[in-house]
Amino acid sequence: MARLIRRKVSELKSLRLRDKMAGKFYKIRCKDCGNVQIVFSRASLPVNCIVCGSLLVEPTGGLAKIKGEIIEELGHGEVTS
Ligand SMILES: [Zn+2]
Numbered sequence: 001m002a003r004l005i006r007r008k009v010s011e012l013k014s015l016r017l018r019d020k021m022a023g024k025f026y027k028i029r030c031k032d033c034g035n036v037q038i039v040f041s042r043a044s045l046p047v048n049c050i051v052c053g054s055l056l057v058e059p060t061g062g063l064a065k066i067k068g069e070i071i072e073e074l075g076h077g078e079v080t081s
Pocket of ligand 1: 030031032033034035049050051052053054
């Protein structure tokens, strides 16, 4: 019985890890021009504002550093356009 519980726990842990690895999308507002843009939290390349070109997301090797103002968290895979 105890063994079964332990297995459940490790399953949960791997699920959570996968969730963390997947990253999230954020709707952020550029602090310089107010443009709203959707960015990925695990971006591996810097993301610049499409309007004024200021840096919005700085990659760090893990979770990217978001420079803009986060308006909304979109979760994963929910971005349609
Ligand atoms: Zn901008």
